[in-house]
Amino acid sequence: MKTKLFLFFLLITGIVQAQEKEMDEFINELMSKMTLEEKLGQLNLSYGIGELKVISEDEGPIDFIKQGLIGASGGYEGQKAAVNGSRLGIPLITGVDVIHGYKTTFPIPLAMSCMWDVERIEKMARISAVEASAGGINWTYSPMVDISRDPRWGRVAEGAGEDPYLGSLIAKAYVRGYQGDDLSKENTIMACVKHFALYGAAEAGRDYNTVDMSRIAMFQDYLPPYKAAFDEGAGSAMTSFNVIDMVPATGNKWLMTDLLRDKWGFDGFVVTDYTAINEMIHHGLGDLSTVSVKALKAGVDMDMMGQGYIGTLGKSLKEGKVSQEELDQACRRVLEAKYKLGLFKKPFQYHDKDRAKKYWLCDEHQAFARDLAARSCVLLKNHNELLPLKKEGTIAVIGPLANSKEDMLGTWAATSDTTDIISIVDGIRNVAGESSNVLHARGSYFTEDHFLLNRKRPKEDQLTIDPKKSEKLLTEALETAQKSDVIVAVLGEPRSWSGEASSRANISLPQCQKKLLKLLLETGKPVVLILSNGRPLTLSWENENVDAILETWHAGVQAGNGIADVLFGNYNPAGKLTMTFPREVGQIPIYYNHKRTGRPENDHSIFTSRYLDVSNSPLFPFGYGLSYTTFDYSDIILSKDELIGDDQLVASVTVSNTGDYTGEEVVQLYINDPSASVSRSVKELKAYKKVKLAPGESKKVDFAITPEELKFYNSDLEYDWEPGAFNIYIGTNSSDVKSAQVHWKK
Numbered sequence: 001m002k003t004k005l006f007l008f009f010l011l012i013t014g015i016v017q018a019q020e021k022e023m024d025e026f027i028n029e030l031m032s033k034m035t036l037e038e039k040l041g042q043l044n045l046s047y048g049i050g051e052l053k054v055i056s057e058d059e060g061p062i063d064f065i066k067q068g069l070i071g072a073s074g075g076y077e078g079q080k081a082a083v084n085g086s087r088l089g090i091p092l093i094t095g096v097d098v099i100h101g102y103k104t105t106f107p108i109p110l111a112m113s114c115m116w117d118v119e120r121i122e123k124m125a126r127i128s129a130v131e132a133s134a135g136g137i138n139w140t141y142s143p144m145v146d147i148s149r150d151p152r153w154g155r156v157a158e159g160a161g162e163d164p165y166l167g168s169l170i171a172k173a174y175v176r177g178y179q180g181d182d183l184s185k186e187n188t189i190m191a192c193v194k195h196f197a198l199y200g201a202a203e204a205g206r207d208y209n210t211v212d213m214s215r216i217a218m219f220q221d222y223l224p225p226y227k228a229a230f231d232e233g234a235g236s237a238m239t240s241f242n243v244i245d246m247v248p249a250t251g252n253k254w255l256m257t258d259l260l261r262d263k264w265g266f267d268g269f270v271v272t273d274y275t276a277i278n279e280m281i282h283h284g285l286g287d288l289s290t291v292s293v294k295a296l297k298a299g300v301d302m303d304m305m306g307q308g309y310i311g312t313l314g315k316s317l318k319e320g321k322v323s324q325e326e327l328d329q330a331c332r333r334v335l336e337a338k339y340k341l342g343l344f345k346k347p348f349q350y351h352d353k354d355r356a357k358k359y360w361l362c363d364e365h366q367a368f369a370r371d372l373a374a375r376s377c378v379l380l381k382n383h384n385e386l387l388p389l390k391k392e393g394t395i396a397v398i399g400p401l402a403n404s405k406e407d408m409l410g411t412w413a414a415t416s417d418t419t420d421i422i423s424i425v426d427g428i429r430n431v432a433g434e435s436s437n438v439l440h441a442r443g444s445y446f447t448e449d450h451f452l453l454n455r456k457r458p459k460e461d462q463l464t465i466d467p468k469k470s471e472k473l474l475t476e477a478l479e480t481a482q483k484s485d486v487i488v489a490v491l492g493e494p495r496s497w498s499g500e501a502s503s504r505a506n507i508s509l510p511q512c513q514k515k516l517l518k519l520l521l522e523t524g525k526p527v528v529l530i531l532s533n534g535r536p537l538t539l540s541w542e543n544e545n546v547d548a549i550l551e552t553w554h555a556g557v558q559a560g561n562g563i564a565d566v567l568f569g570n571y572n573p574a575g576k577l578t579m580t581f582p583r584e585v586g587q588i589p590i591y592y593n594h595k596r597t598g599r600p601e602n603d604h605s606i607f608t609s610r611y612l613d614v615s616n617s618p619l620f621p622f623g624y625g626l627s628y629t630t631f632d633y634s635d636i637i638l639s640k641d642e643l644i645g646d647d648q649l650v651a652s653v654t655v656s657n658t659g660d661y662t663g664e665e666v667v668q669l670y671i672n673d674p675s676a677s678v679s680r681s682v683k684e685l686k687a688y689k690k691v692k693l694a695p696g697e698s699k700k701v702d703f704a705i706t707p708e709e710l711k712f713y714n715s716d717l718e719y720d721w722e723p724g725a726f727n728i729y730i731g732t733n734s735s736d737v738k739s740a741q742v743h744w745k746k
């Protein structure tokens, strides 16, 4: 058996080496014919700005493509110009932000992460690739794997939350889904891991703000998802806008070469974020020529939209500021990506009208979008089992997000189809069917705050709120509510409040929406609050006053149907939060895997680490989410409690369904190292398992633990474990856990 495996390994290695040799020979031959301008052209991603004229919006700057001055752009005409109209016929690589679907839009990534389901995320990415690759796209600026502990940051919507372990599994799933097993196939696209690195740690949650972090924190908590995506074979990386150790990532040699390539062995290409080279001028690193040199020397291969490379590197070469080898290396990496995508052999394979017709928004993709919309929901509260609703009586669906279609798409829906989005009220009508009467009223604006309302709008087009109109909206809503048996209030954020450049300092529901909710509660009718938003919100008041709260995020093209499936119990919610929900914005940054302090919060002394006006605990912790049924956890059973060296520990619990519905539970394993050479987090997620249980059913859930799960980065940045005691926690969320202790010797 061993010999067979070894021979198989030799065969595969032999094939890979032969393919690499073929690629090297091809690129050597091609590069021997390229002029300096043509090489610089390969490093230039442009759709036509500044000096470069746009010929047509879709097709990009054709003239420049024909001159070989652009290596990455879009459109069929653009590809024709590159392949048939340029001297060497080098095809374009075409990238776009396919973040949560291409035509079929899935829930926002933060929502999908709450499924704790890597197979479904991989399938979502596969579908996205199948659809995008028919529309001329062969490269996606995804996955976004930035860990963030700050819900003020609007881009948390694009990521997988705060945990590096779960974030790493999800990062890998995206890469597998996009790239498949063969990048040269017509239906696979290249992943671009972003934003390398630490973009999610922007100070005060303000987008594009500075980052300052210890190396241990980087390696322990922030870098793992990027590394995981590269280990999975992601073909490219995108730089982040922020500084790392005071040097912008885009010009940071330690990051882009010493770590990424030399230590981690990444052999793909690196593109800047949008004009990130130029932004180094604002960071105070020099003029365009200087910062372009810095970026190239750091190991950054392609300039996105900034024209720093195409505009200045030729001169820098003549002046000896960069070498021919450095330029050639960047050019080679871009050409290699094109080769791997099969672009030299089949440059038009990604433009396929037949495949587009067959797959875009096809029934299967829509059904999957509906499934994901339901599975991404997190049930935050369900007092007196108000949910699921019965499909009977009169249901009033009220709120500014109740009948909104576009907002369901969430951030990054530039390529989405907007014709057939199912709003929440439509979904409720579809699922409730004939037996109930569904009424709707808008009830309020998203906000009446002038600043928030107009922050993203041009000066000449500012909006004002008509107080009479807002009173009218309220009156209509209350009249509608009075006619109903149950009220479903649909509140939250429009899609433009999350995503890029959309940080909020106040993450509660806006006053006018709260006012509406209060008045609805005053009717005395049962109220279910459906939240549709792109980030964790502060919901202390809502949690105290509303019986049922369902977090549904921005749930995609099938939002309404998927959410209604949950509302009426066609699907029993099983989503678990991947970001902590604070009680108050002043608690931020707040996250479950925090370090200890010398004076932990307690009620016996006033000199402890705490606030005077709120407890330290979050409103809803990481990993939290309810079901229509209830689960009971037994105490933890350990296979042994004294271990040595490479021993394996099995920690088990028995989980029982003690309620009335079949349900799924995400059983979570956390470990804490109470005594080590550096202060360790209070707990860290190390594994999880999903179990599905019928009412009355119990299942034993085993977790195998090895020293691998005990490792951490010490002060010398060595990744190892130290002997001693370890606390093992298993539970339904990061706060509510059973615990046991083991001792592990080296």
Ligand code: BGC
Pocket: 097, 141, 194, 273, 274, 500
């Ligand atoms: C964003 C990236 C995105 C790029 C291209 C930038 O502003 O930060 O995430 O991929 O634009 O659209």
